[in-house]
Amino acid sequence: MINEEAKEIKEEIEAQAIEVTESATNTPAEEVSILEVAATPEPTETISEVTPEPILVSAVLETIEETETTDSQAIDYSGFQKADFVKTLEKVLAEVKENPSVGIFRKSEDTLKEVRPLFEQIKSAEKAEALAKFKEANEGSEDGFEFKLDAASEQFDTLFKAIKEERSKYFANIEKEKDKNFSQKTVLINRLRTLVEGEDSSDPAHIKSGFNEFKKIQEEWKTAGNVNSPHNNTLWQTFHALVDRFYSNRSIYFELLELDRKRNLQHKIELCSKIERIAETSKTENVTGKMLDEAVATFEEYKHVGPAPKEENELIWQRVKDALDIIYGKRREQLEASKAEAEQVFALKTSIAELIQPFASFNSASITEWNDRTKALLALQDQWNNIKGFMPKEKGKELSDKFWSDIKTFFRNKTEFFRLLEIKREENLKAKNAIIEEVEALLANEDESQEATNTVIRLQKEFREIGHVPEKEKDVIYSKFKNVCDTFFNLKRAKNQTLEKEFEANLVNKIALCEQIEKEASEGAETTRLAEFKAQWSAIGFVPKKEMQNIGKRYINAINKYVSAMAKLSGREREQLSLQNEVEMVRAHGESPKDLIRKENDIRRKMQTIENDIAVYRNNLEFFAKSKNADKLRQDVEAKIQKAAKDLSDLKHQIKIIREAER
Incomplete structure (x- = not known):
């Protein structure tokens, strides 16, 4: 009888060992990659076979969190500003405060490693x-x-430190908990050892109480x-x-084991x-x-x-x-689909990055060209940003770095262009x-001679020939110059009341x-x-200052009306003749009327x-050159180009007439 009982005990223990071993050998391919089932070596006790060490739930969950972190797509931080990094x-x-876990802290570490260098670059x-500006203001010295x-x-630094502190506190608590668990399990082993060594199979009451204590220990x-891994296996x-x-020492083991098996079966189902x-x-x-x-x-609960x-x-099973x-x-399947989508996003963004690349080497002396290129670049940047989805991590990061580097290079070059332009304007x-x-010196000397008047007129011409000044100073400097000139001529007029x-x-x-003129025009x-x-107008001479603008406008309008009535002239000839009349007015009075300046600005805007x-x-022509059956469209575009070129030539001629007046 005893031999049969011992045989059944051994068979039961073997069944337990086989069950867990099957869990390791029959786990799906995907599961094996994240659940490490290790067979336990022979114990130091006198039993020939023991149940292998079970999988730790926390280890599985940590591995799953790592998988989640790995599966998640990387965020492109290259375009972030400081406020974005703070957020x-x-x-x-x-x-990490709301849901602290190993996976979350590892994910946070990856984020910190990625954003910290970018933030430090900014x-x-x-x-x-700041140093460059300081040196510029202090003759190149860095002192002070x-x-x-x-x-x-x-x-940013405060948040970075707080995240590190949360991580340290979390893992410190884990270590403390493992040490506490080690002590607790050591006590349980000692209790079980005392129970096994003090077993009395002859006393039913002792068997019952011992079994209850055994289940409690379990x-x-x-x-x-x-607990810490060096002690876990032991x-x-x-x-x-x-x-x-314990089970080997009890004759009641078989009945209890069968009952446990039935309960275990129900639980596993x-x-x-x-x-x-x-x-x-x-x-x-x-x-x-x-x-x-x-x-x-x-599954972890199933194996336990x-x-x-x-x-x-x-x-x-x-x-x-x-x-x-x-x-x-x-x-x-989901991961493969995600990879395919990432490759598609990568291909689209690669095509945009190739269009951005020439902008990094762009250079021009024209503000208009810089502004046009800026608009085109921003449009491509919007296209990049509108492509939603992630790219493959490694080559996606390389492509993104190159894309944003080319954009930054373009804007650095643009900044340098406008810096030099601003220096020239400061000189102006x-x-x-x-x-x-x-x-002002002529005013201080109260010199209203004709020579002084000619000097002021010459200075007015030089003032107009000087290029642009900083935008914020444009109106101020013009008003200041106009005021001193008006003061000069007003003083001159005050001393010439007879005139x-x-x-x-x-x-x-x-x-x-x-x-x-108005009558004969009709x-x-x-x-x-x-x-x-x-000739009659030029021979008449000056009029009171307050009436100069009004009578000048009336004269120009009358002449323009007269010119419009000249049927033998073409529209372009009438327009050029009208503009010539205004220019002659400027030459006759030595001034630059606001209307003429405004006309010049309007002409330049049209140009x-x-x-x-x-x-x-021309861009359309390049496109049509690559297309079949586009001859008709190409001819239409070429006709438009010729007409626009002719209009541009007319406008340039008008600017030339105005510039001659300014000389």
């Missing part, structure tokens, strides 16, 4: 820029330079957490060797059904991280359930294996201030001349008569529009 760290800090660039971090940089062992070997001895429901859901839905965690946790009857155990194969098969501002000082009466008479004569117009009107249109037409 990213705030999100990471909130995440800080270094700001410091270099101090770079203070802004609020965003300080907030439950406490099961709920005890992980503890499991010792514990299961003592369990084996429930866990299997749960995994099968997840597998069924995966057929119609994507396998999420939550579903995968639930399946792994259920004790042995069941052998035949039923094999069948239920096959069901579990089939369900897990479905789940991980669907997971692999100094030159114009010097002219104003000359006029005012003559000016009034001239005004009457000019009004009469305008009326005559009766018929001749070129010879137009020259006579101009810019026509130049842009010509550029677009």
